[in-house]
Amino acid sequence: MELSERVKYNAIDNYIRQLQRSHGLTLQELAFMLGYKSQTSLTRLMQDASTFDSLLKFADRLRTCTSLHLTSEESSQLYDLVELYDVGGDDYNVMLSL
Secondary structure, three states: HHHHHHHHHHHHHHHHHHHHHHOOOOOOHHHHOOOOOOOOOHHHHHHOOOOOHHHHHHHHHHHHHHOOOHHHHHHHHHHHHHHHHHHHHHHHHHHHHH
């Protein structure tokens, strides 16, 4: 796994774990709040075993979830995560350094 891929994996994993901690939720509770049938979709995101489209759907579910109110910082981090994930190769590492 390339460095940029490991960083992407860590960023998504860390973001979801941070959401869990800050809102006092288990992974299963978070998954159900977002309309997933199980926590598998979130686990795949966290393990970098999903597509960019899955990340976009996750972001949309988070933004529209009425039970979970993202803080402005969480919303900003989500935006950055999606933007960074969409950038590949050397551009990704440059974006991270900014």
